[in-house]
Amino acid sequence: MTAKHCKLCREKSPRVAEINEPIYYHCPHCDLIFLDDVFIISDADEKKRYTMHLNSRENAGYVKMFEQFIDAGIKPFSAGLKRGLDFGCGPGPVLSELLADQGIEMDIYDPFFYNNREIRNKKYDLITATEVFEHLKDPRQEIDFLKGLLNPGGLLAVMTLFHNQCDFKNWWYRSDSTHICFYSTKTCRWIAEHFGLQIKYLDAKNTCVWQRK
DSSP: OOEEEOTTTOOEEEBOTTOOSSOEEEOTTTOOEEEOGGGOOOHHHHHHHHHTSOOSTTOHHHHHHHHHHHHHHTGGGOTTOOEEEEETOOSSOHHHHHHHHTTOEEEEEBTTTBOOGGGGGOOEEEEEEETOGGGOSOHHHHHHHHHHHEEEEEEEEEEOOBGGGSOGGGOGGGGSTTOOEEBOHHHHHHHHHHTTEEEEEEOSSSEEEEEEO
């Protein structure tokens, strides 16, 4: 297994040589790093892992993380944001509550905890996906799906740690068994160019906000 087709751009991606196991591939085109399918855990084990998270409004650090995300990536562009979707909200939809406090009417979706299929028939001014993209088995398909739910001018605001800021081999973020795709600022720009999106905000750490053209 020396190369696989990238889960995002479908180009041929060589194996990350310095890591023996699990096996990763690094795409030279869009800069995505992704885990070999052989090492992806079952849905049951994935859900079990999520139920161990302390994701509630009583967790001050968790709330602060979202407040910083809102301040940097959403508030500067909040004019006209009426209806939003928190995609991959997990068992405790704290972010949607905080955004509702900002006057945005929020829906929530999570394949394990809030499998609300009605979202497929709606359109949104804002979609958030915080600590979600690293779990996606087919990011190309999911990004295309989310774009289709956006109104023209709508925002897709994502938070996931970028791999270009770290030594990937020793990065703690990849030790989570549910983390299977890793993005960079270059990946974010590639997504904008190939999905008809415009970058409204991009930092060097973990946040990107795209706008549908």
